[in-house]
Amino acid sequence: GAVVSQHPSWVICKSGTSVKIECRSLDFQATTMFWYRQFPKQSLMLMATSNEGSKATYEQGVEKDKFLINHASLTLSTLTVTSAHPEDSSFYICSARDSGRADTGELFFGEGSRLTVL
Amino acid sequence: AQSVAQPEDQVNVAEGNPLTVKCTYSVSGNPYLFWYVQYPNRGLQFLLKYITGDNLVKGSYGFEAEFNKSQTSFHLKKPSALVSDSALYFCAVRRGNFNKFYFGSGTKLNVKP
Numbered sequence: 001g002a003v004v005s006q007h008p009s010w011v012i013c014k015s016g017t018s019v020k021i022e023c024r025s026l027d028f029q030a031t032t033m034f035w036y037r038q039f040p041k042q043s044l045m046l047m048a049t050s051n052e053g054s055k056a057t058y059e060q061g062v063e064k065d066k067f068l069i070n071h072a073s074l075t076l077s078t079l080t081v082t083s084a085h086p087e088d089s090s091f092y093i094c095s096a097r098d099s100g101r102a103d104t105g106e107l108f109f110g111e112g113s114r115l116t117v118l
Numbered sequence: 119a120q121s122v123a124q125p126e127d128q129v130n131v132a133e134g135n136p137l138t139v140k141c142t143y144s145v146s147g148n149p150y151l152f153w154y155v156q157y158p159n160r161g162l163q164f165l166l167k168y169i170t171g172d173n174l175v176k177g178s179y180g181f182e183a184e185f186n187k188s189q190t191s192f193h194l195k196k197p198s199a200l201v202s203d204s205a206l207y208f209c210a211v212r213r214g215n216f217n218k219f220y221f222g223s224g225t226k227l228n229v230k231p
Contacts, residue, residue, distance in 0.1 A: 006161070032217055043208065043223045044162075093161050097217065105150045105169045105212065107219055109161040 003027055004096050006110035013084055014118055021079045021113045023094030029074040030096035034107065035067075038091040050077040074099070084117040091115075121145075122211050124222035131199045131229055139194040139225045141209030150212040151192040152219070153183055155205045162208065168192060179203070199229045 003026040013019050023033055031052045036044040048069050049057040056069035066088075068080040077096075081088050091114050095107040121144045131137045143149055150169050154162040166177025168185040176182045183194045192209060209222040 004161075034217070034219070041224075044221045046218065046220075049217065091159070095162075095219075106152060106164055106167055108164070109154070111161040112159065114159060 002098060002108045004094065004108045004110040006092075006094055006113050008113060009111060010114050010116075012116045012118065015085055016083055018080055018082045019084055019115060021081075021092055021094075021115070023077045023079070023096070023110055025075045025096045025098075025108070028096075028098040028108075029100045030077075031074060031099040033071060033077040033094055033096040035069060035077075035079050036093045036095065038093060038112075040091075044093060047079075052077075081115065084115070086117045089115055089117045122209050122220050122222040124207075124209055124225045126225050127223070128226045128228065131227070133201050133229050133231050134198050137196050137199045137203070137227065137229070139207050139209075139227060141192045141194065141222055142190050143192060143209070143211045144190065145211050145213050145220075147213050151183075151185060152210040152212070153177065153181070153192075153194050154208045154210060156208065156224075157205050165194070165207075199227075201229050201231055203227060204229045 005024045007022045033050040035047045037047050038044050047062045050069045050071040052071045058064050071077040091112050093112040095109045123142045152167045153165040156162050165181050166175050168175045173185045181196050207225050210219045212219050
C-alpha cells in the first residue's frame with residue numbers, strides 16, 4: 001500500500017517548451033502533496049505544497065509562473081514547467097501523505113522524474 | 119528555524135562491519151524524525167521513523183536509529199553492513215503536526231566487499 005506514482009520518469013525537451021509531470025497516489029487519497037527538486041549530489045529542496053481544490057503554496061524563491069501546480073483530485077497533482085530552460089533541468093520528486101488515515105507521520109515518495117532541457 | 123544536519127558527505131565501511139550515519143536536528147516543539155534511502159535515479163524509500171515512545175527505533179532492512187533528545191541526534195545504525203546497503207541516505211525532520219519535511223544534505227554510504 002501507499003504507492004505514489006510519477007510520470008514520466010524521464011523527459012527530454014527543447015528549450016522554450018512546457019513539460020507536465022504527474023504525481024498520483026495509487027491506493028490512498030492525498031489532500032496534500034509536495035513537490036521537491038533535487039540537484040545532483042544535493043538534498044531535496046521543497047518547491048511547493050499542492051493542496052487539493054485550492055492554490056498551491058510555494059516556497060520562497062520558487063517562481064509560481066514557472067512551476068505551475070494543479071491538484072484537481074484527491075489522487076493527482078501535476079507540475080508543469082513552463083517555458084523550460086536548461087537551468088530547469090533537474091530531478092523532480094513528489095510526495096504525499098495518506099489523508100484518509102490517522103497521521104502516521106511519514107511521507108510517501110514517487111520515483112522521481114528527471115527533466116533534461118536541451 | 120527547523121534544520122537537519124548530516125555532517126558526513128560520505129561514509130565508507132567494509133561489508134560485515136557495523137555502520138553509523140549521523141544526523142542532528144534543530145526543531146521547535148516535538149520532532150518527528152525520519153530516515154529515507156535513495157538509490158540512483160530513484161525516489162526516496164522510507165526506512166524508519168521516531169514519533170514518540172522508545173528511543174531506539176527499528177526499521178527496514180535491519181536498520182535502526184536512536185533518538186537522543188539531549189544531543190538532538192538521530193543516528194542511523196546497522197550492526198552488519200551489506201554491499202547492497204550502498205546508497206544515499208537522508209535524515210529528515212518534521213515539526214509535530216506541521217506537514218513540511220526538512221531534509222539533511224544526504225550521506226553517501228559506500229559498503230565495500
